[in-house]
Amino acid sequence: MYQYKAKIIDVYDGDTVTAVVDLGFLHFQEMKLRLYGINTPELKGEDRDRGLVVRDILRNLILDKEVMIHSYKDKQGKYGRYLATIFLDGLNINNWLVDEGHAVVYMP
Template identity: 50%
Template sequence: MDNLYYYRARVTKVYDGDTITVDIDLGFHVGLKSEKIRLFRINTPEVRGPEREQGLISRDWLRERVLDKEIVLRTYKDKKGKYGRWLADVLMGDICINDELVEKGLAVYHDY
């Protein structure tokens, strides 16, 4: 995709399997605190309602994987979801966490 941006960030909260809160390092001692990020291209079960059990499994796996850890966000220019969250791929080294969730059966790919 064109217009990709990469940012270093630290995950401060995992709401569910596809929503996290991060502090973003923009460089030059500039940052953004408590930015909500929607993992791009995927969908996980909800933590409320009939999907709750599977939703909690996805959320807990993601918490274990990224909470309080340094990540890289790959964002797409001016791309926000319907709830105003930035859409991004979450990268740790060479691994895309979004894809890893799908590979483990904890998420499905989703078009926006």
Template identity: 40%
Template sequence: MYEYRARVQRVIDGDTFDFDVDVGFYISLRMRVRLRGVNTPELRGDERERGLAAKEFVVEQLPVGSYALIRTAKIGKYGRYIADVRYLPGTPDASVEALQADGVDLAQALLKRKLAAPIDY
């Protein structure tokens, strides 16, 4: 597993995001990340209302331009990195140290609010 400070570029849905990831040496990469350990409802079909609620929660917690700590686990079948995501509510420019010490696990926050179901990878 690798840990990176990453800037939110787009929230796709409740469990998929685009991040600009600082990989060091003044290099950043755009990565699509799938949240590890949870599955949120889809934004289409019968799950749409619940899917929008999950996405809205994530957008409130991780607005575009804010920073999170991502810990990559592996690359999934659709080419997305499977990762843990930690954030500090109300602190959009949080440092790595602050995110490591006090960051909130996004998957756990979604589960606590019943906006996601646990899933194994």
């Protein structure tokens, strides 16, 4: 597992964000992250309305915030995203989304 400080700069949907990740020694990298272990409603198709609600909830929670990310692989998945768990002030955001009914557990 890898741990990094990051700032969330975009929330695409309830389980995909873009962050500027602090890699250390003044090196920063913009990365797309897929929230590990969860799935949220999509922005396209019949779940669009719910997907927009969940996206906005996540935006209000973490957009433009400093977070900690735990990444479980050092390579990108099939859509070019790294799998990550996001923590805001110690709160596991991935688990919170599931606990609040905004996401379901998903293990590919």
